[in-house]
Amino acid sequence: MFCTNCGNNIPDNSQFCPHCGKQFGAQGQSSYQGQPQYQAPPQVQPRTRLGITVGMLGAVVWFSALIDPVLVTLLAIYVLFVEKDKWLKGTAIKAVVSYFGFFFVFQVIDGINYALGAFTHFFNYWFGAGWSLGFPVMLTNILYIARIVLFIWSAFSAFKMKGFKIRRIDEFVENHM
Structure with missing residues (x-):
C-alpha cells in the first residue's frame, strides 16, 4: 500500500x-x-410573467386544447401578446393550429356524412332500396384517439420544452416574433 x-x-x-x-x-x-465528480447544475427553464415555467405554460396550452377551443385561443392570445419566449409562442400557435386542423377534418367528415345521408334518404325514398351510406365510424374514432394522444404527448413534451416541429410555424415565429 x-x-x-x-x-x-x-x-x-x-x-x-x-x-x-x-x-x-x-x-x-x-x-x-478523492475529488467529487462534477455535476452540472440543473438546467433552469425560463419563467413566464405568471411566475410558472415556460414549459408548464406550454403544457397548459396543450391540455386546454383538449378541453375547449375558446380556452386554448385565449391562452394563445395571452402568450402571443404578453409573453416574450419564442418557443412558447410557437407552442401556442401549434396548439391552436392543431386544434383547428382536427376541427376542420371532423367538419369535413360530418359534411360528407350529411351529404351521403341525404343522398341515401333520397335514393331509398324514390327507389325503395335499403342502402345506408356514410363515413366509417371507425375512422372517425381513430382520428379522435389520434387527436387526444397527440395533444397529451405534446403537453408532456412541453414540460421539458420539447415537441414536434412544424417548419412553417417555426420559421414564422423565428422571423416575425
Missing part, C-alpha cells in the same frame, strides 16, 4: 504513515475520498 499524502510504500495494516505521519482509517485505507 502507498501513502496518499507522500507516496511512500507502507505496510498494508498501518494506521499511520511512518514517513509523513498521515493517519489512515481502521483498515489501513486513507481517509482521502
